[in-house]
Amino acid sequence: MESQDDLHEALREGVAAVCSQFDDAYWRDLDERHEFPWKFYEAMAEGGWMGVAMPTEYGGGGLGITEASIVLEEVAASGAAMNGCSALHLSMFGMNPLVKHGSEALREAYVPRIVDGSLHVAFGVTEPDAGTDTTKITTRATRVGDTYVVRGSKVWMTKASLCEKVLLLVRTTPIDEVVRRTDGLTLLFADLQRPEVNIRAIPKVGRNAVVSCEVTFDDLEVPVDHRVGEEGQGFKYLLDGLNPERILVAAEALGIGRASIRKAVDYANERVVYGSPIGSNQGIAFPLAEAYARLHAATLVVREAGARYDDGLSCGEQANMAKYLAADAAFAAADQAMQTFGGFGYALEYDVSRYWREARLMKIAPVPQEMILNYLAEHVLGLPRSY
């Protein structure tokens, strides 16, 4: 087995084999009960899948974003969709700043436990008044001796109620005291399960097996040695991870698109109305064919972006396009699956509505489609910045 393609094929099969134990009924049930997919998470951790792209010295596989994106695409495509991906995503890649910029002591203490799945980690950037405009965050960390004292609130922190630790973006220098708005932001690796931290689940439209939370910090102390990298450089560390993050999210979207088309095609072949399978109507068949073609086109851009990143080439343009096209194609596929199922699509029992709700998320988080277009307009096309 020498070629890359063979390895990728083997990885796909390996992930699919694990996921085959967790069918649509499993995900539907957890989604309805708002319960974390522990068995799935443990099976993936036990198989070593969490560490695919983590450095080998911490027990990972040392592979690239391409391979990590293949793993997450297959998870989503199995029907696990974002409930499956979000259970793993933060561990597989979200901690990139810690891996790249954390002190040796921090890395040694925590990265192996992220890889083996025993340490659950969250990512806290978004705030009620600062989403896409990250530099506007107001969560403050004030240095007192050898600790930072953290005060403020975050929203949408995924898995917060289950996690021991969070990679937290805080302001260490107020925005009116810095030269550039991007200065004065710092990353801390903080505890979450502490009396000073208040965590509340946000009721949401979908992806309900994995909770996202509103979290307030009421003078939480974080030791200075749990700072990731240098003080004031947090924003720069986050930027490092943006492109690979987009590639992974794009791959997850591809998986949902595949699951949606698969379900829709099966149903279109089986469901007989007016004496023939509904798929024999071009009104049903063409949109599915088109969804398939668009998904394939997006797949090629996702692969291109991944390959460029792994080869150390610039990939901002490709990663952004990949995320935009994949989220768009995935939602279109899921929406067409809904249409194909007619009234039954609206019933939870047929799973396509779950894909549809989760595919919709891909157009919003972690970065909305508009901000991708902003990037392309400004940085690729050279148009004036509009905001």
Add this chain to the structure above:
Amino acid sequence: MAMNIVVCVKQIPDPADPGELDPNTKTLKRDVKLILDEADSYGVEMALQLVDAAGGGEVTLVSMAPDDEVGGIRTALAMGAAKAVLVSDEALVGSDALGTAKVLAKAIERAGDADLVITATESSDGYTGTVPEQVAELLGLPSITFAKSIEVDGNTIKVKRQTEAGYDDVEAPTPAVISVTAGVVEPRYPSFKGIMAAKSKPVDEVTVADLGLDADAVGWAGARQEIVEIATAETREAGTIIEDEGEGYAQIVDFLADLKVI
């Protein structure tokens, strides 16, 4: 004490997408992607467990397949087997069960001294269920079939051999050829590390000549069996559907009583 085990693994077209029969030769077309026969995944798992229990040794795979196919071998290597011997040769096209057994027997010898040879009871695509006994005969080794569990005690192999009523306890000296029943162990899924490690595990690719076999003894030339006819199985009649409106159980009891099964 280290245990070295050879496991015969057949690589077959994916039963979910089996391809078609060649109308001329009446055999299955094998130009599709081949995968590890699920029937053999039990043997691989059992062998890995036995090596583990012995505290040393290794599992070697033996497979005969067209076009240097390694798809299924790779899966078994990822599960934990150490290496493989793959026999692939144009001259093998048309091999019947005995031809296959001759090739496997030679390949097993090439794999080195084995304490145990494990096969499945029958393959999922050909399922003549005759290859293991023929291999044993050709190697001059004892043959135990339908094993549901294997235990090694010094130079003795103790097998629980499945029967209709239960099982028989059977023993043989090592080395022996044992065919295992499907479903008796839970085959592990290849882990990520296993898949990565499989990349660099050696696959010894050999031809009929490398095995010292005469091309006339195998393939169409050597086949003594002939497939006379193939026909589609009769479609089964639709069963009786009992709608349960509270009394369903009574109808089922009556139905079974009519069949005299209860």
